[in-house]
Amino acid sequence: MGLLDGKRALITGARKGIGRGIALTLAREGAHVGINDILDDEVTKASAAVCAKHGVKATTHKGDVSTVAGVNAVIDSFEKAHGGIDIIVNNAIFPDQSRSLFETDEAYWDRMMNLSLKGYFFASQRAAKSMITQGTGGSIVCLSSVHSYVAMKDWTAYGIAKMGLRRMVKGLAVDLAGTGINANCIAPGAIVNTLPAKDDAIDGEPYNLDERPQMKARVPSQRGGLPSDIANAVLYLTSPLGSYVNGETILVDGGMIATSTL
Numbered sequence: 001m002g003l004l005d006g007k008r009a010l011i012t013g014a015r016k017g018i019g020r021g022i023a024l025t026l027a028r029e030g031a032h033v034g035i036n037d038i039l040d041d042e043v044t045k046a047s048a049a050v051c052a053k054h055g056v057k058a059t060t061h062k063g064d065v066s067t068v069a070g071v072n073a074v075i076d077s078f079e080k081a082h083g084g085i086d087i088i089v090n091n092a093i094f095p096d097q098s099r100s101l102f103e104t105d106e107a108y109w110d111r112m113m114n115l116s117l118k119g120y121f122f123a124s125q126r127a128a129k130s131m132i133t134q135g136t137g138g139s140i141v142c143l144s145s146v147h148s149y150v151a152m153k154d155w156t157a158y159g160i161a162k163m164g165l166r167r168m169v170k171g172l173a174v175d176l177a178g179t180g181i182n183a184n185c186i187a188p189g190a191i192v193n194t195l196p197a198k199d200d201a202i203d204g205e206p207y208n209l210d211e212r213p214q215m216k217a218r219v220p221s222q223r224g225g226l227p228s229d230i231a232n233a234v235l236y237l238t239s240p241l242g243s244y245v246n247g248e249t250i251l252v253d254g255g256m257i258a259t260s261t262l
């Protein structure tokens with residue numbers, strides 16, 4: 001028996017990296033999963049296939065979750081395949097997350113906020129609507145970041161978006177009071193997001209901190225973060241274990257923020 005038997009979970013940006021690890025972990029615990037990504041290729045299909053090995057339904061839902069139309073299309077497609085939705089994990093991000101202050105133009109700002117704030121907000125709103133109609137509660141999880149706590153050069157737009165998510169889940173918790181839905185963020189530290197060497201593994205090759213002395217000095221846990229570290233926190237928040245956690249952000253960073261220097 002799994003912690004999420006029969007639950008239906010949609011994870012955005014889950015082709016690879018942390019999202020893939022979350023999908024695989026929730027599938028291992030019995031959840032039927034939907035893998036959203038803007039890319040639908042062999043890697044996306046392989047991520048769904050490895051989840052299906054756990055005997056759950058695993059589907060792919062190609063779409064851009066930075067627009068309201070895109071979010072609605074992806075959730076409609078997921079609900080059509082699964083008959084409803086119990087868990088949404090807002091995880092998608094584009095690769096160039098760091099941009100200097102004076103190179104942050106309107107187009108980049110809009111791109112960042114559209115995906116990381118607007119998309120996460122409207123996906124949560126749309127999923128919550130269905131969860132309320134179903135009447136069986138649910139969970140909303142947003143991927144924030146250590147960059148929402150401290151400033152590091154050239155990460156300002158990203159940090160603002162990720163900080164906004166921490167406020168967003170507090171608002172969702174209040175606005176969804178009495179519905180049985182909890183809404184929370186996870187703020188990861190430095191997590192490897194490459195594909196694992198073995199198809200059915202969750203984690204890629206961890207960072208070797210001996211080759212990264214700066215990171216070693218900043219991470220009290222003295223190892224690189226893994227998708228499974230984040231996925232286990234998502235599992236906690238979306239299962240009965242974490243049902244009384246609401247409007248909260250959990251740092252999963254090996255203690256990086258405790259050192260107060262990124």
Ligand SMILES: NC(=O)c1ccc[n+]([C@@H]2O[C@H](COP(=O)([O-])OP(=O)(O)OC[C@H]3O[C@@H](n4cnc5c(N)ncnc54)[C@H](O)[C@@H]3O)[C@@H](O)[C@H]2O)c1
Nearest residue numbers: 013015017018037038064065091092093143145190191193
């Ligand atoms: N990896 C880290 O060290 C780290 C640290 C802190 C926070 N995070 C957060 O964790 C989450 C996952 O990060 P990751 O490193 O695993 O990312 P990743 O780059 O490995 O994966 C992100 C996925 O999102 C997809 N994507 C991009 N734009 C999209 C869109 N518009 N619609 C749908 N899908 C889209 C990409 O194709 C990609 O597959 C992100 O929210 C990120 O900000 C990551």
